[in-house]
Amino acid sequence: MSKMINVLSIVLFIITTLFITNITTQNTIINPPTYISLKHNFSNFQQEQKYYCVPASIKSIISYINNNDLLSQDELANEMKTNNETLMVNAIPILNKHINLQLHPNFLEYQNYVLEQNFGKKDEQKLWLQNLVKLSLKNDIPVILGIKVSPPWWLNSQVKHVVIIIAILIDDNPDETIYYVSDAFDRTTNKTFTGHNLINMFTIASANLGAIATPL
Known part of the structure; x- marks a missing residue:
């Protein structure tokens, strides 16, 4: 028993x-990571001057959305008042101005968001960026990101630069979400950063820190 x-x-x-x-x-x-990208191949233009990262990136976005290559970097730089650097607040209205609304009648204008010092320290900031990029890419619209200091491909640098987000691999953990960027500096499209890298990309205290521009 x-x-x-x-x-x-x-x-x-x-x-x-x-x-x-x-x-x-x-x-x-x-959940498995979710990959979202632009619907078509993104061709970027190499910047023609060392301080032309914004004019070159704006040209690349306009060319992608309008499907043409009509504007020169010099023309855009002149319109955006580029002088050794280009302020995003000057660049975004010019970007919106050149979008062909006959081709895209429902296009929502790009908006400029200024990212505060140490952006990415808080989880809600990482999720905000992740969701904004996700919605923009789902609508086949590239996202332009202005960074200051040290992206992972230029470690320990002190840079002010602009890149274009063309794809995202979304993870349940926003620290592990991967952003794929196109860079006008050398025309590469294989650079990445993660949510964990964000805090190192916006550490300089200034009136105009990094900024993200998206039409949503």
Whole structure:
């Protein structure tokens, strides 16, 4: 009789363990990362002057959306009042001005968002950026990002630069979300940063820190 009780106890223990394990597994399901990108191949233009990262990037975005290459970097630089650098607040109205609304009658104008010092320190900031980029790319609209200090491909640098976000791999953990960028500096499209990298990209205190521009 005692042997039978022991056997029943062991069976019940195994069943209970399997049941608890199954519940735990169901409650800790991790969603696979979601990849979202522009719908077409993005051709970027290499900047023609060392301080032309904004004119070159704006030209690339206009060319992608309008499907033509009519404007020169010099023309855009002149319109955006480029003088050794280009302020995003001057660049975004020019970008909106040159979008062909006959081709895109429902186009929502690009907006300029100034990112505060140490942006990315808080999870809600990472999620805000992640959602904004996701919505823009789903609508086939590139996102322009102005950064200051040290992106992961230029470690320990002190730079002011602009890149274009062309794809995103969204993770449940916003620190692990990967952003794919196109860079007018060398025309590469294989540079990336993660949500974890953000805090190192916006560390300089200034009136106009990094900025993101998106039409949503």
